[in-house]
Amino acid sequence: MNEPLVIIRDLRLQFRTYAGIVHALNGIDLEIYEQDVLGLVGETGCGKSMTGLCILGLVPRGGEIVSGSIGFRGEDLLTKPESYMQQVRGAKIAMVFQDPSTSLNPLFTIGQQIETVMKRHQQADKTQMHERALELLKVVELPDPARIMDTYPHELSGGMKQRASIAIALSCGADLLIADEPTTDLDVTVQAQILDLLRRLREAQGVAILMITHDLAVVAETCQRVAVLYAGQVVESGPVDEVLYEAKHPYTRALLEASPKRSSRGKTLQAIPGTVPSGLRPLEGCAFSPRCPRAMEVCAQPPPRVAVTPAHAVYCYLYADSEE
Numbered sequence: 001m002n003e004p005l006v007i008i009r010d011l012r013l014q015f016r017t018y019a020g021i022v023h024a025l026n027g028i029d030l031e032i033y034e035q036d037v038l039g040l041v042g043e044t045g046c047g048k049s050m051t052g053l054c055i056l057g058l059v060p061r062g063g064e065i066v067s068g069s070i071g072f073r074g075e076d077l078l079t080k081p082e083s084y085m086q087q088v089r090g091a092k093i094a095m096v097f098q099d100p101s102t103s104l105n106p107l108f109t110i111g112q113q114i115e116t117v118m119k120r121h122q123q124a125d126k127t128q129m130h131e132r133a134l135e136l137l138k139v140v141e142l143p144d145p146a147r148i149m150d151t152y153p154h155e156l157s158g159g160m161k162q163r164a165s166i167a168i169a170l171s172c173g174a175d176l177l178i179a180d181e182p183t184t185d186l187d188v189t190v191q192a193q194i195l196d197l198l199r200r201l202r203e204a205q206g207v208a209i210l211m212i213t214h215d216l217a218v219v220a221e222t223c224q225r226v227a228v229l230y231a232g233q234v235v236e237s238g239p240v241d242e243v244l245y246e247a248k249h250p251y252t253r254a255l256l257e258a259s260p261k262r263s264s265r266g267k268t269l270q271a272i273p274g275t276v277p278s279g280l281r282p283l284e285g286c287a288f289s290p291r292c293p294r295a296m297e298v299c300a301q302p303p304p305r306v307a308v309t310p311a312h313a314v315y316c317y318l319y320a321d322s323e324e
Contacts, residue, residue, distance in 0.1 A: 006055065008055075010028075011027070011069075013232070014063070026231065038225050039223035040227055047233075054070065087121070092176070109151060121172045162182060175207065178210045243312065298317050
């Protein structure tokens with residue numbers, strides 16, 4: 001396996017609200033390797049998008065990272081000033097958002113938006129930037145790149161806008177691409193095209209990808225490794241084949257049983273009873289235990305990390321004796 005590009009340890013994020021302090025992330029531990037595709041999966045409200053925003057230093061208003069570290073090429077991003085992070089965003093770490101209609105500026109053409117990012121982070125004249133922008137639009141397989149350069153976002157389809165967003169994200173040769181639900185609002189055919197594009201870009205350009213998604217089918221098709229999040233904590237992580245086909249944590253199993261793919265194979269779709277914790281109370285013990293059919297008294301205590309294999313880990317008392 002390649003060297004770690006990003007190492008996250010004990011990342012904790014809180015929000016001050018009128019209802020009280022919301023504990024959004026509760027000790028995230030993650031590694032993203034060079035040229036890796038890591039899937040970050042879980043229900044809505046589990047902290048997937050917040051993890052990506054923390055890496056970029058874009059914590060929403062009212063949020064505060066209260067502990068932890070985010071190592072990027074040996075530098076802890078949480079200790080760096082905003083001026084440093086402004087140089088990292090776009091140049092070293094880029095993000096593709098769920099809805100390109102909100103991430104693209106409606107007042108500027110696609111070409112202008114690509115060139116603006118390059119102008120901020122690279123030394124190049126106008127001709128060089130124009131040629132590079134055209135090349136990127138070809139890389140993301142947009143038809144007639146010369147025309148797209150002068151096109152405004154509202155003139156493009158959803159899939160074309162997402163391709164343009166990917167071109168902007170790659171414009172400065174970022175080492176890490178954070179893709180936050182990049183196919184959610186697209187039809188099935190276009191979803192497959194975008195995922196295939198991201199997979200080929202990783203192979204061709206060597207960029208690492210953090211794929212944030214709620215769709216296990218996306219993880220199975222595009223990712224090498226996966227981390228399952230619940231209530232702001234990683235409950236299981238490892239190679240995709242091990243985690244999805246040899247799932248250990250009851251939550252991972254419940255997600256698989258609730259997957260639409262299950263019903264397409266003639267199996268009954270199983271809903272997960274209960275809801276994700278609101279985060280208004282600090283976690284005590286296993287956060288999934290109120291919804292878990294196999295919960296035990298000991299689950300009132302924080303679960304241990306158990307190495308199922310050298311690369312596959314689960315946080316659950318069901319396997320605590322397996323290491324002894």
